[in-house]
Amino acid sequence: MIRYYLEFEKPIEELEIKIEELKRLSDGKDIDISSEIKRLEKKVRDLRSDIFSTLTPWQKTLVARHPERPYTLDYINMTCSDFIELHGDRRFSDDPSIVGGIAKIKNIPVVILGHQKGRGTKERIYRNFGQPHPEGYRKALRLMKIAERFKRPVITFIDTPGAYPGVGAEERGQAEAIAVNLMEMSRLRVPVVTIVIGEGGSGGALAIGVADRLYMLEHSIYSVISPEGCSAILWKKAGEIGTDDFSRAANALKLTAQDLLSFNIIDDIIPEPLGGAHRDPEGTAGKISDFILKAFEELKTKTPSKLVEERYKRLRKIGSFLEETK
Amino acid sequence: MAWFKKTKDTSSEKKVKIPEGLWIKCEGCKEIVYRKEINKNLKVCPKCNYHFRIGARERLKLLVDEGSFTELDGGLISGDPLNFKDTISYKDRIKENQKKSGLKEAVISGNALIKGYPVCLVVMDFSFMGGSMGSVVGEKIVRAAERCLEEKRTLITISSSGGARMQEGIFSLMQMAKVSAAMAKLKDNGILFISVISDPTFGGVTASFVMLGDIIIAEPRSLIGFAGPRVIEQTIKQPLPEDFQRAEFLLAYGLIDMVVDRKNLREVLAKLIELLQ
Numbered sequence: 001m002i003r004y005y006l007e008f009e010k011p012i013e014e015l016e017i018k019i020e021e022l023k024r025l026s027d028g029k030d031i032d033i034s035s036e037i038k039r040l041e042k043k044v045r046d047l048r049s050d051i052f053s054t055l056t057p058w059q060k061t062l063v064a065r066h067p068e069r070p071y072t073l074d075y076i077n078m079t080c081s082d083f084i085e086l087h088g089d090r091r092f093s094d095d096p097s098i099v100g101g102i103a104k105i106k107n108i109p110v111v112i113l114g115h116q117k118g119r120g121t122k123e124r125i126y127r128n129f130g131q132p133h134p135e136g137y138r139k140a141l142r143l144m145k146i147a148e149r150f151k152r153p154v155i156t157f158i159d160t161p162g163a164y165p166g167v168g169a170e171e172r173g174q175a176e177a178i179a180v181n182l183m184e185m186s187r188l189r190v191p192v193v194t195i196v197i198g199e200g201g202s203g204g205a206l207a208i209g210v211a212d213r214l215y216m217l218e219h220s221i222y223s224v225i226s227p228e229g230c231s232a233i234l235w236k237k238a239g240e241i242g243t244d245d246f247s248r249a250a251n252a253l254k255l256t257a258q259d260l261l262s263f264n265i266i267d268d269i270i271p272e273p274l275g276g277a278h279r280d281p282e283g284t285a286g287k288i289s290d291f292i293l294k295a296f297e298e299l300k301t302k303t304p305s306k307l308v309e310e311r312y313k314r315l316r317k318i319g320s321f322l323e324e325t326k
Numbered sequence: 327m328a329w330f331k332k333t334k335d336t337s338s339e340k341k342v343k344i345p346e347g348l349w350i351k352c353e354g355c356k357e358i359v360y361r362k363e364i365n366k367n368l369k370v371c372p373k374c375n376y377h378f379r380i381g382a383r384e385r386l387k388l389l390v391d392e393g394s395f396t397e398l399d400g401g402l403i404s405g406d407p408l409n410f411k412d413t414i415s416y417k418d419r420i421k422e423n424q425k426k427s428g429l430k431e432a433v434i435s436g437n438a439l440i441k442g443y444p445v446c447l448v449v450m451d452f453s454f455m456g457g458s459m460g461s462v463v464g465e466k467i468v469r470a471a472e473r474c475l476e477e478k479r480t481l482i483t484i485s486s487s488g489g490a491r492m493q494e495g496i497f498s499l500m501q502m503a504k505v506s507a508a509m510a511k512l513k514d515n516g517i518l519f520i521s522v523i524s525d526p527t528f529g530g531v532t533a534s535f536v537m538l539g540d541i542i543i544a545e546p547r548s549l550i551g552f553a554g555p556r557v558i559e560q561t562i563k564q565p566l567p568e569d570f571q572r573a574e575f576l577l578a579y580g581l582i583d584m585v586v587d588r589k590n591l592r593e594v595l596a597k598l599i600e601l602l603q
Contacts, residue, residue: 163533165553165561170571171579175532175552179506183538186507187514203490203502203533203552210503224490224499224530233492234412253495254408263407265496312511315504316468319461320405320497 006062008051012275015044048275055219057250057259058243061227063219064198065161068278070285071130072114072157073099075197078285079292080105080112086143088135092172095136097128097160098208100143102152106293111147113140113208114157114197131164132204134177140208141181144188153191153299155292156208161226163204178207185210186311189304193295195270195288196220196257197277212311213295214265216257217284218272222265223255265318267295352376354547368588377545377588379525381427382434382451385484389592390438390447397436399469402462404431408495416493419455427453431462432487435470437479441596443603446470448483452526457487459531460494464501467535471508474517480599481512481519485536488554489529502534509538518603520595523550523573523582541598542582543591544573550582 005013019040026033055063063069076083080103088094100113118127140156147154163174185192185208194211200222216222225233230253231245260266270287273280299307349358354376364371368388369378380388386395403420410416424430432454438447448470450457467483474481490498512519521539523532525548533552536542544550551571559566569575576582586594 163552165558167558167562167566167570170551170553170558173537173579173581176537176581178502178533178552179535179537182503182506182534183510183513186503187510202499203530206499206503207533210507222496222499224495225492230492252408252410252412253492255495260496263496265500312507315500315507318497318500318504319465320407320494321461321465322403322405323399324401324403 004067006059006066008059008062012044012048012051015040015047019044045274052219052274052276056247057221057253057256058227058247060219060256061199061221061246061250063276064221066276066278067119069198070277070281071119072116072159072197074281075157075285075288076101076103076112076114078282079289080110083112086146087139089138089142091138092135093133095128095133095139096126097130097132097164098136098140100140102146105155105289108293108296109152110155111143111152112155112157113143115160115205115208117159117198128164130160130199131162132160132207133164133166133169134172134174137163137177137181137207141184144185144192148188148190151190153193153296154188156192156194156211158194158196158200158205158209158222159198160201160204161199162201163207178203181207182210186315187308189308191296191299191302191307192311193292193299195291196222196266197288201226210311210315212299212307212314213267215268215270215291215295216260216266217270217277217288218257219276220257221255222257222260223253225253227253227255353378370588375546375587377525377547379452379486381453382429382449382484385449385524386434386438386447388588389482389484389595390440390445391442394439395436395447396438397434398473399435399466400430402431402465404460404462404494406493407461407497408493410493410495412493419493423454427451429454431466432457432459433463433466435466437473437477440482440592440599443596443599444477444479445482445595445599446474446477446479448481450484450486450531452486452488455491457485457531458489458491458498459487459501459505459534460491460498461501463491464498464504467505468508471505471512471519474519475511475515478517480603481517482522482595483519483535483539484522484524485527485531486524487527487529487531489531499530502530505535506538509535513540518599520598522591522595524548526550528552528554537581540602543584543586543594544576544582545588545591546573546585548573550576 083103085101099116117130118124192211193213194209196216227246227249230249257269277284352371355374435448520541523544573585
């Protein structure tokens, strides 16, 4: 199988190619090199374990954007049964960069939705690289209102570089669509569980992420601005910013799941298999499903008013400031 | 031979501060106008009605009944949760901006009367870190909203901001949700919220409390949007339409209620409160 390796995974790639070659060589022949293969496989495991236990924030950003990483629809299909996709915002159009519908997770009926990136050039363009227009956010809100009306919990998956910066998006009120979602989600009278599965790109991510429980996959990121955007603002060197600057910005922004847990912004980190979620999508989906069910368990006894009150309190206390008294 | 060198910086088209001197060039009509005349005219060009940016304190003076403003939460100072450092540390950047602007943060808030009506005002100042919203700005807005709930005051925000403050990372982003949640409380309790937008207002500020006003007013020609025009131009690789993201453009697309001249703002606000609250 052809796999996509990130730059810092090159040593892993070399070893894995060697193992493949050895396997092919030994195939059907009498020479026994299985011990050599085993030795190399262990070496790959150790190497991967070394590399992935010390990923820098920028490397994590690359893993979070890995082209083979499972996307929202993959997780919906792996965690749910009876998924029925719903479409459109009833105002302008259907935005394929946000998908959602109704489904069952372990026999619990839910409304489930998230940003959707595409795989392959054609689908990537169709999904607008996971960057929603206002109608995507309005569709998301419409689904959440259905959840509220029929008393179903809401699950959202975050995976976007950000809301789309375009002329049509501005004309149709990108800012208003995001703002309204933030406000309406804060007072939604059913449980909301959000999981950042890849990239959490600023307001366009948050617009479907005001939740009672917020989790992040181990190698996902969540930030007010992308490392690229941040370095462009801070170190404007006549178009000459590169990986080193992105890396610096990624460090400064504190955008990893581990950072956000230490800030108490998220509730927990969902572990990924060695090498990232794409190395074992089913296993990752299983973990995600466990966390969702655990959250439901914690939230199911709370009345709608209590849910809204506690959600407000969660947001209310976020901030870092001192107060001088006169 | 330094005497003929051009020292004036012409690189940035739009200057935040009006340069010192007797005469200034209007950025609307490019005419040279007598400075005193502009100042007398509420910092509006008498020739073309271009609205120059004004600071929070000046803005307050124009809006409230004389002597009625009490600043609240003025002691709030930014923390540095990320220990952020670019060319200089965030802490130093704050100090630098405090010195430059004479403000402690990008927002001044407090209680006041407008033609006798009790309001709570939140006024942003672009000269403090581009009016960006970090923890302090978010906290001041939420406290103002909570005070409006308790004291049955009308909330009025005057925005001018580049968006969420990068230096506080995820904390800034979460302020968007925090202030929007506070606005939900106002809606649930029938408290009037009037959002006034001045030039420029972008990003996480537009995409949170600003667009949640019951009534949304903008000053003429203000640039307002989610994404900045440069980002959009780079993305779509096409020139932007004339008047794109101007107040009048938003009015035409049904995104705001009205465009109001600075000289009429106080009257309009008072009238709206009289009719609604």
